[in-house]
Amino acid sequence: xxxxxxxxxxxxxxxxxxxxxxxxxxxxxxxxxxxxxxxxxxxxxxxxxxxxxxxxxxxxxxxxxxxxxxxxxxxxxxxxxxxxxxxxxxxxxxxxxxxxxxxxxxxxxxxxxxxxxxxxxxxxxxxxxxxxxxxxxxxxxxxxxxxxxxxxxxxxxxxxxxxxxxxxxxxxxxxxxxxxxxxxxxxxxxxxxxxxxxxxxxxxxxxxxxxxxxxxxxxxxxxxxxxxxxxxxxxxxxxxxxxxxxxxxxxxxxxxxxxxxxxxxxxxxxxxxxxxxxxxxxxxxxxxxxxxxxxxxxxxxxxxxxxxxxxxxxxxxxxxxxxxxxxxxxxxxxxxxxxxxxxxxxxxxxxxxxxxxxxxxxxxxxxxxxxxxxxxxxxxxxxxxxxxxxxxxxxxxxxxxxxxxxxxxxxxxxxxxxxxxxxxxxxxxxxxxxxxxxxxxxxxxxxxxxxxxxxxxxxxxxxxxxxxxxxxxxxxxxxxxxxxxxxxxxxxxxxxxxxxxxxxxxxxxxxxxxxxxxxxxxxxxxxxxxxxxxxxxxxxxxxxxxxxxxxxxxxxxxxxxxxxxxxxxxxxxxxxxxxxxxxxxxxxxxxxxxxxxxxxxxxxxxxxxxxxxxxxxxxxxxxxxxxxxxxxxxxxxxxxxxxxxxxxxxxxxxxxxxxxxxxxxxxxxxxxxxxxxxxxxxxxxxxxxxxxxxxxxxxx
Numbered sequence: 142x143x144x145x146x147x148x149x150x151x152x153x154x155x156x157x158x159x160x161x162x163x164x165x166x167x168x169x170x171x172x173x174x175x176x177x178x179x180x181x182x183x184x185x186x187x188x189x190x191x192x193x194x195x196x197x198x199x200x201x202x203x204x205x206x207x208x209x210x211x212x213x214x215x216x217x218x219x220x221x222x223x224x225x226x227x228x229x230x231x232x233x234x235x236x237x238x239x240x241x242x243x244x245x246x247x248x249x250x251x252x253x254x255x256x257x258x259x260x261x262x263x264x265x266x267x268x269x270x271x272x273x274x275x276x277x278x279x280x281x282x283x284x285x286x287x288x289x290x291x292x293x294x295x296x297x298x299x300x301x302x303x304x305x306x307x308x309x310x311x312x313x314x315x316x317x318x319x320x321x322x323x324x325x326x327x328x329x330x331x332x333x334x335x336x337x338x339x340x341x342x343x344x345x346x347x348x349x350x351x352x353x354x355x356x357x358x359x360x361x362x363x364x365x366x367x368x369x370x371x372x373x374x375x376x377x378x379x380x381x382x383x384x385x386x387x388x389x390x391x392x393x394x395x396x397x398x399x400x401x402x403x404x405x406x407x408x409x410x411x412x413x414x415x416x417x418x419x420x421x422x423x424x425x426x427x428x429x430x431x432x433x434x435x436x437x438x439x440x441x442x443x444x445x446x447x448x449x450x451x452x453x454x455x456x457x458x459x460x461x462x463x464x465x466x467x468x469x470x471x472x473x474x475x476x477x478x479x480x481x482x483x484x485x486x487x488x489x490x491x492x493x494x495x496x497x498x499x500x501x502x503x504x505x506x507x508x509x510x511x512x513x514x515x516x517x518x519x520x521x522x523x524x525x526x527x528x529x530x531x532x533x534x535x536x537x538x539x540x541x542x543x544x545x546x547x548x549x550x551x552x553x554x555x556x557x558x559x560x561x562x563x564x565x566x567x568x569x570x571x572x573x574x575x576x577x578x579x580x581x582x583x584x585x586x587x588x589x590x591x592x593x594x595x596x597x598x599x600x601x602x603x604x605x606x607x608x609x610x611x612x613x614x615x616x617x618x619x620x621x622x623x624x625x626x627x628x629x630x631x632x633x634x635x636x637x638x639x640x641x642x643x644x645x646x647x648x649x650x651x652x653x654x655x656x657x658x659x660x661x662x663x664x665x666x667x668x669x670x671x672x673x674x675x676x677x678x679x680x681x682x683x684x685x686x687x688x689x690x691x692x693x694x695x696x697x698x699x700x701x702x703x704x705x706x707x708x709x710x711x712x713x714x715x716x717x718x719x720x721x722x723x724x725x726x727x728x729x730x731x732x733x734x735x736x737x738x739x740x741x742x743x744x745x746x747x748x749x750x751x752x753x754x755x756x757x758x759x760x761x762x763x764x765x766x767x768x769x770x771x772x773x774x775x776x777x778x779x780x781x782x783x784x785x786x787x788x789x790x791x792x793x794x795x796x797x798x799x800x801x802x803x804x805x806x807x808x809x810x811x812x813x814x815x816x817x818x819x820x821x822x823x824x825x826x827x828x829x830x831x832x833x834x835x836x837x838x839x840x841x
Contacts, residue, residue, distance in 0.1 A: 176232055
């Protein structure tokens with residue numbers, strides 16, 4: 142029988158064709174529906190915005206803007222290549238990540254082939270190419286995690302060449318250090334890989350001989366390796382020095398240590414990592430045990446590449462699960478070693494013994510492999526599968542970006558904590574604070590997730606809502622976009638920015654924004670809920686702001702009246718922490734239970750006020766965490782009075798109540814009194830509290 146055309150190809154060329162085919166499959170998986178894969182994430186958006194500022198505004202990394210995510214401009218320059226080709230789109234944001242993730246596939250083949258043999262190299266390349274829950278997923282994010290993995294893989298490859306080759310060994314060790322040093326300065330979380338290399342060097346040099354000559358040779362090796370490691374960091378420091386960016390750069394280095402992540406949180410993140418890679422990790426275990434039992438250097442290298450970063454995550458305070466992302470090639474190679482060994486054993490045994498006489502160990506191996514397949518299928522389904530996309534959220538994110546683009550000029554600036562809108566709409570974000578923040582992490586405000594935890598030596602956070610207010614007042618963004626819900630930590634931070642929080646003695650920008658900006662649009666879509674404010678002449682009238690000496694700055698009469706026989710109160714001005722300006726109205730009260738009891742602050746007009754041109758009335762209230770409610774009452778010239786429920790007081794911060802005037806069945810053209818009541822809401826027991834009221838504003 143004639144050989145097929147494929148078999149007539151020389152073995153070397155055949156392997157190259159197979160690797161190219163595997164790489165093509167891996168690229169297809171990574172690029173498939175990349176634009177609708179997921180919304181642009183917080184990390185990806187921040188990384189992209191720094192690149193946008195560099196390309197469009199000629200701002201220099203670290204000096205002119207805070208440059209999070211990376212300690213060297215290399216990753217931003219790589220991102221710029223993608224933007225140049227595809228513009229500021231989802232594809233442009235993610236293409237560099239896809240390409241570098243794809244290029245890692247043949248690197249995994251070369252490394253596994255160098256460590257073991259060609260067969261394991263091909264299997265490892267296949268596994269890395271199609272591992273959707275992890276290797277493929279990371280390449281699709283558009284984040285710089287996949288930027289660093291090929292550098293680490295190349296560093297380990299040349300490190301293996303140092304051991305296995307006989308020529309230019311020191312040069313290969315230097316090149317290994319160059320790639321690993323580049324990866325580590327791009328992301329400090331890659332440092333444990335250098336630690337793994339040093340352990341292997343130490344083990345190889347002193348496991349059999351401990352002589353002075355061996356020590357001298359070990360020191361020479363360290364010299365070559367660290368010379369390579371330090372090349373890119375030194376170039377980076379020279380760049381930072383040349384642009385005069387030391388303060389910003391030091392903050393970038395220190396940012397990861399500002400919030401301490403608890404051991405419980407680290408365990409949770411580690412278990413998420415295990416959950417994503419459970420089938421692969423189970424396959425790794427036999428290869429790891431075998432590596433330590435045989436103590437062969439080439440087998441220890443991938444094992445330590447996985448183990449040292451995993452251990453460092455728990456013992457180095459500011460290392461998190463990102464430390465584990467760079468171990469994926471090691472995981473795929475170790476899993477392939479086990480997979481090939483088990484498959485080879487079963488195949489050989491079945492050739493010797495009939496199926497009915499299969500050895501017990503073969504049955505156990507088959508059961509183990511079936512378990513791996515089942516777990517892989519479950520993981521595949523859990524993490525969305527090949528066809529996964531999140532078009533509704535992606536569409537919602539694009540809707541807001543399009544709205545920003547339509548309602549601004551290319552030279553206009555905006556304010557938003559979700560800078561994905563800025564990148565997609567190609568608009569610049571104002572810089573906030575001394576560290577020139579344009580893109581925000583919640584921890585800059587002292588938040589970890591949705592919980593305020595503060596920052597050591599910065600109890601109010603590095604950025605406060607007052608810093609945001611100062612930046613908006615001086616830089617005058619055209620639009621202010623505030624997240625209300627649905628976008629994770631953005632919602633918590635934007636609530637803090639808008640409302641402030643008395644626990645940390647901060648005042649929000651809401652009252653100022655309401656006076657000086659026009660409320661433009663409320664958008665509620667699958668991506669989240671957003672309020673958008675526009676810089677313009679606000680169509681509002683301040684009815685009362687309590688800035689006058691006699692409690693009123695508008696020559697209106699302020700009175701306090703009560704219902705309920707035993708209701709008591711005291712009324713005064715809040716000066717220590719006013720809601721806006723220098724003063725707010727403060728009411729301390731005690732409302733008896735068992736009946737309707739209330740205390741009301743009334744603003745009485747000397748002449749009837751025409752409210753008919755207005756759509757709503759707005760008030761700001763600092764709550765006291767009681768079950769009482771707030772009502773806003775209007776009284777017209779005919780003494781017709783209607784009260785409308787504004788909301789409850791069961792909160793500790795500020796809240797902005799806006800009541801449509803259409804709810805009032807009174808003569809809006811002749812309003813003589815506006816009352817704000819604290820009502821006990823028919824509680825059966827006495828309730829005492831203190832509330833502050835400010836900024837009674839009419840909105841057209």
